[in-house]
Amino acid sequence: MATQHWTDVSGCCAANAEDFPPVPQAIASLDNLSCVSSSPGLGKELEPISYVTLQEQRCVLSWFQGWTAIQRERFLQDLLGKAVRGKVCTLLDSLSLLQVKDHLPNIFECQLRLWSQWFDSWGEEERNHFLHMLEERDPDFVAHFYSSVADTAGRD
Template sequence: MATEPISYVTLQEQRCVLNWFQNWTSAQKERFLHDLLGKAVPGKVCTLLESLSSLQLPNIFECQLRLWTQWFESWGEEERNHFLHMLEEQDPVFVAHFYRGVAGTAGRD
């Protein structure tokens, strides 16, 4: 099956998120990990976003997460996989944590 090419707009959105990711603190990356897991396996992961929302995080980070959510929801499966591949090139340890989190949801309803 041939894969559809990533649109220019989607590619720019993904590059933007990856640029933000480089500048996030480890606490912000941890929050992003939980958000990414919640998007990848909805309904299977108890996200920590509610408890984390009490933390004092910079407003810019909150805005970045909102944009990330809008963009992610508009991407198709191939585009989402492409993003994960680019993220893995940038931070393989982070993506390994993500895949362990996804694997941990196997068999859950």
């Protein structure tokens, strides 16, 4: 049986099925997989998401834990651009991050490319679930994100 590989469009990063944890034995079908908030007091069940999406989100959260403050700021700007698409202010910020490079991308740049591909494939509930998981890991980062989103109000 051939191993399935996922590769971003530039081919700089690759992951194979062995890089992700195995499916828990208690889950007989992907249809039965659901994510329930572990935050006390919320008690609200989130919409079910696929196992693959859940693993992608866990992967990004793992990367996030190892990123430097500068890398997290870059991720914040990318997340902000995704949250308020089409705002000129975020487009200009994104353009300032673009650089012409004559070297291979580093691991962080590959992670951001995969993050973008995965995020673009997620539905709204899955994106909200990711933000919820991120908030559980780093509430200050998410608070800063929400503040940055609010700062774009009224700006073109």
